[in-house]
Amino acid sequence: MSKKTYIQAITDALRLELGSDEKTLVFGEDVGKNGGVFRATDGLQAEFGEDRVFDTPLAESGIGGLSIGLALEGFRPIPEIQFLGFIFETLDSIAGQMSRERFRTGGTRHMPITIRSPYGGGTHTPEMHADSLEGYLAQIPGLRVVTPSNPYDAKGLLIASIRNNDPVFFLENLKLYRSMKADIPDEAYTVPLDKANVVREGTDISLIAYSAQVNQSLKVAEKLEKEGISVEVVDLRTLSPLDEDTILKSVQKTGRAVAIQEAQRQAGIAANVASLIAEKGALYLSAPVGRVYAPDTVYPFGLAEDDWLPAEDDIEAKTREILDY
Amino acid sequence: MDNEKPIVDFSAIRDALGQDFKPVQVIDGQANVIKPEIVAKYTNDQLVDFLKLMIWERTLHQRSNALTRQGRLGFYAPTEGQEASEMGSNSAMKRTDVLMPAYRDIPQLIQHGLPVYKAFLWSRGHVLGNEYPEDLHAMPPQIIIGAQYVQAAGVALGIKKNGTADKVAYSYTGDGGTSQGDFYEGMNFAGAFQAPAVFIVQNNGYAISVPRRKQTAARTLAQKGVAAGIPSIQVDGMDFLAVHEVTKAAREYAAAGNGPVLIETLTYRFGPHTNAGDDPKRYRTKDEEQPWFDNDPLIRYRKYLTEQGVWSEDIENDYVEQVKADIKDAVKQADEAPKQKMTEFLGNVFEEQPQNIQQQITEYQAKESK
Numbered sequence: 001m002s003k004k005t006y007i008q009a010i011t012d013a014l015r016l017e018l019g020s021d022e023k024t025l026v027f028g029e030d031v032g033k034n035g036g037v038f039r040a041t042d043g044l045q046a047e048f049g050e051d052r053v054f055d056t057p058l059a060e061s062g063i064g065g066l067s068i069g070l071a072l073e074g075f076r077p078i079p080e081i082q083f084l085g086f087i088f089e090t091l092d093s094i095a096g097q098m099s100r101e102r103f104r105t106g107g108t109r110h111m112p113i114t115i116r117s118p119y120g121g122g123t124h125t126p127e128m129h130a131d132s133l134e135g136y137l138a139q140i141p142g143l144r145v146v147t148p149s150n151p152y153d154a155k156g157l158l159i160a161s162i163r164n165n166d167p168v169f170f171l172e173n174l175k176l177y178r179s180m181k182a183d184i185p186d187e188a189y190t191v192p193l194d195k196a197n198v199v200r201e202g203t204d205i206s207l208i209a210y211s212a213q214v215n216q217s218l219k220v221a222e223k224l225e226k227e228g229i230s231v232e233v234v235d236l237r238t239l240s241p242l243d244e245d246t247i248l249k250s251v252q253k254t255g256r257a258v259a260i261q262e263a264q265r266q267a268g269i270a271a272n273v274a275s276l277i278a279e280k281g282a283l284y285l286s287a288p289v290g291r292v293y294a295p296d297t298v299y300p301f302g303l304a305e306d307d308w309l310p311a312e313d314d315i316e317a318k319t320r321e322i323l324d325y
Numbered sequence: 326m327d328n329e330k331p332i333v334d335f336s337a338i339r340d341a342l343g344q345d346f347k348p349v350q351v352i353d354g355q356a357n358v359i360k361p362e363i364v365a366k367y368t369n370d371q372l373v374d375f376l377k378l379m380i381w382e383r384t385l386h387q388r389s390n391a392l393t394r395q396g397r398l399g400f401y402a403p404t405e406g407q408e409a410s411e412m413g414s415n416s417a418m419k420r421t422d423v424l425m426p427a428y429r430d431i432p433q434l435i436q437h438g439l440p441v442y443k444a445f446l447w448s449r450g451h452v453l454g455n456e457y458p459e460d461l462h463a464m465p466p467q468i469i470i471g472a473q474y475v476q477a478a479g480v481a482l483g484i485k486k487n488g489t490a491d492k493v494a495y496s497y498t499g500d501g502g503t504s505q506g507d508f509y510e511g512m513n514f515a516g517a518f519q520a521p522a523v524f525i526v527q528n529n530g531y532a533i534s535v536p537r538r539k540q541t542a543a544r545t546l547a548q549k550g551v552a553a554g555i556p557s558i559q560v561d562g563m564d565f566l567a568v569h570e571v572t573k574a575a576r577e578y579a580a581a582g583n584g585p586v587l588i589e590t591l592t593y594r595f596g597p598h599t600n601a602g603d604d605p606k607r608y609r610t611k612d613e614e615q616p617w618f619d620n621d622p623l624i625r626y627r628k629y630l631t632e633q634g635v636w637s638e639d640i641e642n643d644y645v646e647q648v649k650a651d652i653k654d655a656v657k658q659a660d661e662a663p664k665q666k667m668t669e670f671l672g673n674v675f676e677e678q679p680q681n682i683q684q685q686i687t688e689y690q691a692k693e694s695k
């Protein structure tokens with residue numbers, strides 16, 4: 001066990017998989033000598049050489065296409081898209097190509113690609129650097145969308161993603177990169193894909209969240225506990241496809257649910273959670289499903305970011321509203 | 326001051342751009358041998374085989390056209406006029422090379438190993454048409470213009486990283502495709518990584534209805550490779566031997582570890598963009614078409630080989646009948662493909678089935694067992 005930050009856990013996962021599978025390749029803009037703009041790939045080129053860890057020209061669609069071609073030649077590509085806001089440049093590679101290959105070739109070809117990309121607000125980045133675009137990605141059949149909320153999951157989910165033989169979009173929360181530290185095992189381990197995690201058990205209400213919002217939800221749960229309210233917190237971990245069983249089981253137990261996301265109301269994943277509960281768990285409910293989200297504007301200017309992002313207070317207020325319904 | 330010459334003469338620079346690209350030609354439109362030293366490299370038997378490839382493609386086109394009209398094929402992008410460009414280049418490649426085709430490159434795919442009935446199933450919209458055995462080194466036809474270029478760069482880099490000797494990735498697009506960002510990104514990536522790729526642009530004059538001159542201010546499409554730092558060449562795309570020799574040289578250059586090459590073949594799409602309602606009369610004139618029809622790639626090789634005494638109308642007719650018979654068999658084989666099942670589709674989305682897929686497989690199993 002060693003104490004590691006969220007981003008160190010990611011580097012750790014990459015190092016272990018580069019070491020154990022010679023077909024893995026780490027590449028992207030500035031990931032080589034520079035070790036990535038956030039240092040997620042720090043030291044990897046020095047350790048594994050430029051053949052395995054390399055810089056690409058500055059073109060996201062090229063990075064996507066390169067990944068597909070390398071996968072066809074038997075490699076296990078782990079490309080980095082420097083910021084999630086840059087995926088629009090390579091959406092064809094993701095939505096139009098790699099996520100369809102297994103299907104369109106009748107299962108004769110596969111794409112073991114893990115695209116890593118940082119996202120999420122609260123660090124005052126320029127435009128197109130902090131947007132929560134997971135909602136777009138979650139609409140793509142054949143693509144898994146995974147995001148960890150803590151260092152343990154970051155390492156285990158990334159290793160599971162890399163070892164998976166289908167494309168995974170692995171979202172790393174920018175704000176959590178260095179703000180979270182935890183003791184995690186030194187050896188390689190996996191956290192299962194397609195599986196949500198009940199991070200806190202409770203009986204009165206289910207807060208269903210992912211990424212940084214899990215930690216905010218946990219704080220709300222602790223606060224409400226002092227008032228005798230028992231809050232369950234579910235960390236989705238895989239945003240698409242959803243672990244429906246875990247969500248429904250939790251709602252069946254508590255009878256109340258709030259789906260929480262950092263994305264705008266019209267984006268994100270909370271609507272999928274709410275629709276799942278409406279479709280398959282409506283009779284468990286004692287109140288409507290609540291949702292916490294950002295307003296339906298374009299991602300805001302840095303100075304307004306803190307007013308725009310859903311905060312602990314918003315989660316608390318929505319939780320009380322659904323409890324008091 | 327106004328009369329002073331500017332520091333740079335941009336007009337002169339512009340006028341000079343692309344001037345050094347001149348199409349390579351071996352046998353011209355009148356069947357005159359321009360480069361006898363190239364022709365001399367081949368026996369008459371080999372040249373006959375080349376002509377047969379073009380006649381095969383023409384026959385496949387004619388049958389595909391007819392089958393489409395009868396409703397026995399689905400999507401079809403006519404290849405007539407592009408036989409020298411397609412067969413000339415493809416025949417210079419090896420079966421172990423990786424072909425990244427677009428939708429007009431079905432003849433190359435078939436020559437690369439795709440059974441004709443699978444090509445027909447692809448046209449009809451059946452997954453079996455896309456199930457390629459492992460030793461067919463190709464991907465199904467790309468629909469998104471340019472996407473095959475960035476993927477070809479990846480395949481080429483993979484070949485290099487695997488250290489596979491004498492192997493390249495090759496990919497086709499058209500004149501319209503050169504306007505896509507992926508066209509440049511693919512070449513640029515392959516160039517930056519010095520990866521073994523051969524990029525072929527079949528300049529057939531039109532991107533559906535938009536003429537080549539409206540795609541770009543560039544004098545040639547070949548010169549677009551210059552910006553990526555890769556050697557680029559223009560070739561008479563109606564001249565089989567010219568295309569073949571240029572592609573062969575490009576392949577050798579790339580396979581030797583020198584990096585990618587770009588080839589522009591100057592050809593013409595005799596027919597419509599696809600058989601789904603495109604009418605070339607809306608955007609081009611007979612006067613424009615006629616010189617290209619006269620420049621049919623089959624004419625010059627037929628004429629040359631007839632003069633050599635190794636080809637005749639009878640030989641051609643016999644060969645065409647044989648090709649037609651093969652195509653007839655392929656149609657029959659395609660007809661035998663089983664009905665596609667949603668449960669099988671669902672099973673091909675992921676290797677390990679998540680809950681949504683499992684649930685839907687169960688739902689469709691119930692429907693399909695009725």
